[in-house]
Structure formats: C-alpha cells, structure tokens
Ligand code: AMP
C-alpha cells in the first residue's frame with residue numbers, strides 16, 4: 444500500500460551528460476569515470492544485484508485542493524546505499540519510464556527539465572540550502588513529446604534521466620494518501636518506518652521521549668526542518684514554484700525541481716510558474732505561509748495517530764517561531780549584523796525590501812555589493828531601472844543607508860568582520876534562470892561546455908572566481924520575458 448515494485452524501462456542509448464564526481468566519491472563509486480555497466484543502471488537499462496526498484500505511492504494537495512492519489516509517475520527508486528558512516532542514501536531515477544502511478548503520462552523527462560534539476564539541486568547544496576542531490580545526468584537517445592507552452596503545438600524533445608540522491612524521498616503526500624483513504628494501519632507503519640530509519644531520536648524507548656509524544660514530537664521536528672529550509676530559500680531568492688504537498692519532503696529537503704526560479708529584481712509577488720501566474724499562490728513572498736499550510740495538511744493526516752491534537756497545533760506554532768527566528772538571523776547576516784533584534788530593526792529590514800522592490804533591484808547583486816560599495820553605488824549596480832529613481836526615491840535610499848550605517852556602527856565591529864559575515868551569506872553566483880536556459884540551449888545542440896562551466900562556478904557560490912564575471916552579471920534585457928528565462932510551464 445506504500446509502494447509498487449516496478450522495473451525501469453530500457454532506453455535506446457546511454458549518453459553521459461554530467462557526472463557528480465564529488466558525490467560519487469562520498470557514495471563509494473569509482474568517482475572519476477563511471478563504468479559502462481554503471482551508466483546502464485543509471486539510465487534504467489540494467490538493474491544491479493541487490494536492487495529492488497519501486498515507485499512510491501502518495502497523494503497530495505495541489506494548488507490548495509486535494510488531488511487524490513498521485514505517486515511516483517516517473518520516478519523509480521533503485522535501492523539504498525549504506526555509507527561508511529552508517530547513514531543511508533536512496534538512489535532514484537527520474538524519467539525512467541512508466542509506473543503504476545503514471546496515470547496518462549509517459550513516465551519520461553525531457554533534457555531541459557532534467558538538466559535544470561541537476562543544476563539547481565547541486566547549486567542549492569553548495570549554497571548551504573537543505574536539498575536532495577544529483578549524481579548523474581544521462582541522455583536517453585530517445586525523443587519525448589511535450590507541448591511546452593500548452594498551446595497545442597507538441598514537439599519531440601531529447602529525453603534525459605537524472606539520478607537523484609537523498610536519505611529518503613518520503614513526502615507529506617505519502618502520509619496524506621493513507622489518511623484520506625482511512626488506511627490507518629499503513630499510515631502508522633509508514634510513520635514508524637520513517638522514524639526508525641530517519642529519526643531514531645523518536646524511536647520507541649528513545650531517551651527523553653514519552654511514548655505518547657513520539658508522533659507529535661516527530662511532527663514538530665518536521666516543522667522545524669521545514670522552517671529552516673524555507674528561511675534559506677528566502678535568503679538566496681529561490682522560488683520553488685510548485686509547493687504542492689506531494690513536493691514537500693518530511694526530511695526538510697528541497698525536492699522536485701520543476702518550474703522553479705531565482706529572483707532577479709526583488710519582487711515578492713514573482714512566480715516563475717506560468718500555471719500559477721493568475722493566482723500567484725507559490726510566489727516568493729508566499730512561500731513561508733504556504734509551507735505552514737502544507738504542514739497543517741500533514742498534521743491533519745497524522746490526526747488518527749495522535750491522541751493529543753493540541754500537540755500538533757504546537758508543532759505548527761513551532762514552525763512560525765522557528766521561521767521567524769531563522770529568517771531574522773539569516774537576514775541579519777545578509778546585512779552583516781550579528782542580529783536584528785532591536786525594536787527598530789524590523790522597520791530597517793522592511794524598508795530596505797520595499798526600496799529594493801521599487802527600484803527593481805537584483806537581490807543577489809545588491810546584497811553582495813552592499814558589503815563592498817557605497818550605498819547608492821550598490822543600487823546603481825544592481826537596479827534594472829536605475830534611471831527611473833526619482834529625487835524622492837533617491838532621498839529615501841540615502842536615508843536608509845544612513846540608518847544602516849548608524850546601526851552597523853553601533854555594533855562596534857570592524858568593517859572586515861561585517862563584510863565576512865555578509866560574504867558568507869550573500870552568494871555571488873546563483874543559477875539564474877537565463878544562465879540555465881543558455882546551458883540547456885547549448886546542451887540541446889550537443890555542446891556541454893556551458894553546462895559544465897556553470898556547474899563549476901556554482902560549486903563555490905560565495906567565492907569570487909577569476910574570469911567568471913559573466914555568471915555574476917545582471918540578467919540581460921533580452922532574457923526578461925523569454926520563455927525558460929522568466930516563465931516556465933509545468934511541462935517537463
Ligand atoms: P510534479 O508536478 O512534477 O511534482 O508531478 C505531479 C505528479 O505528476 C506526480 O505524481 C508525478 O509523478 C506525475 N508526473 C509528472 N510528469 C509525469 C510523466 N511524464 N509521466 C508520469 N507521471 C508524471
């Protein structure tokens with residue numbers, strides 16, 4: 444009731460497009476050159492001894508509505524590896540063919556979406572954001588038909604498969620499906636399995652946890668991890684784009700990279716997902732609230748197992764408090780301050796974010812520049828419409844910089860200390876939407892160099908790298924409305 448055994452569907456060809464040597468080494472693979480037999484497994488043409496592939500069953504709330512059973516329609520878990528430190532990593536192919544949960548879809552994934560998943564999950568890891576990882580990206584040598592703009596013009600695109608890696612891919616939706624269908628025994632067994640394997644601190648008899656509290660305490664931990672994850676999303680300007688409950692990990696990892704995007708001009712209402720353009724449910728500024736809503740759906744799913752319903756409510760409160768504290772801590776660091784806990788600090792940050800929005804200021808460039816440049820120079824460097832600043836706005840900026848300088852001076856820290864703190868929290872390089880699209884366009888033509896150059900620079904996102912200026916530039920104007928660079932559909 445929790446999963447179905449299923450074999451990957453073989454493909455015509457296995458063409459290695461990207462290989463994560465560092466992760467491979469951690470997993471105990473021959474890091475530099477995967478053998479042919481390994482590639483055959485990673486593209487779904489073979490199953491290694493000991494693997495027992497399966498697709499997981501889950502449901503989910505999509506765009507606020509219960510969508511019923513979904514499940515891994517194109518993701519197939521090959522198995523788990525136990526690492527020398529005793530921890531476990533699940534290897535999962537995305538796009539490896541149909542499963543019992545594919546419904547009417549083909550079980551495949553196109554190169555552009557698989558490349559985006561590989562690129563962004565590794566960028567997030569290097570940025571210090573909790574995430575699933577990517578081990579390999581393989582072309583399948585087969586075409587996959589997609590109607591990219593949902594406008595009745597389907598085309599054949601190259602297919603590709605990512606091998607994703609995480610301790611587990613269990614989602615809120617894995618619990619929701621059992622609760623919705625009143626499958627209480629599988630619901631309990633799934634939770635016990637997740638606890639035993641991934642949250643041993645809440646296992647039966649674990650020190651400090653009363654048996655009656657184990658489930659509620661586990662839920663509280665999920666709330667905490669989710670809060671930390673979303674606070675990091677806000678810090679780096681990441682917009683997930685499809686925060687349905689089937690895309691929320693109980694481990695607090697960013698999962699399912701689809702029509703995600705990165706803020707360029709700071710705009711809380713921005714969503715990269717064209718399907719979400721009218722409602723903007725999943726826009727940047729809504730993400731903290733939506734995560735809470737999703738956690739409330741998980742709490743509902745746990746209701747049959749938990750006597751003390753108020754304890755679940757406490758978990759949600761814990762989310763609010765943790766998110767607020769983390770957000771404050773991370774944005775203090777972005778400003779180079781040890782904390783933002785003075786009465787006037789809330790307005791200091793809120794006023795800055797409002798000014799950034801008015802001046803259509805690149806979030807990444809601005810915060811990085813703030814540590815090194817005079818106030819107005821940072822705005823000029825990062826704004827997409829610097830000439831549009833009128834005299835009143837310029838005066839508001841000057842007033843804000845004066846307050847900020849005063850606030851920083853009151854800490855009595857050396858400027859280098861402040862700058863170091865800022866540089867550790869304000870990346871120079873993020874996988875800007877148009878950079879990803881350029882890598883996709885080249886890879887589609889058979890040129891993988893742009894992808895590999897981008898992956899290389901994103902390995903050290905906080906470190907200025909010689910010759911990499913183009914990766915830290917403002918988005919060019921041509922990319923403002925270009926598909927793939929500013930707006931993405933769910934077609935993948
Ligand atoms: P997503 O919006 O990508 O998280 O997917 C939502 C649901 O649709 C999940 O159950 C996916 O497994 C399923 N799905 C998406 N694309 C495909 C596909 N090409 N083939 C089969 N199932 C798919």
Ligand code: MG
Pocket residue numbers: 689690699
């Ligand atoms: Mg999904």
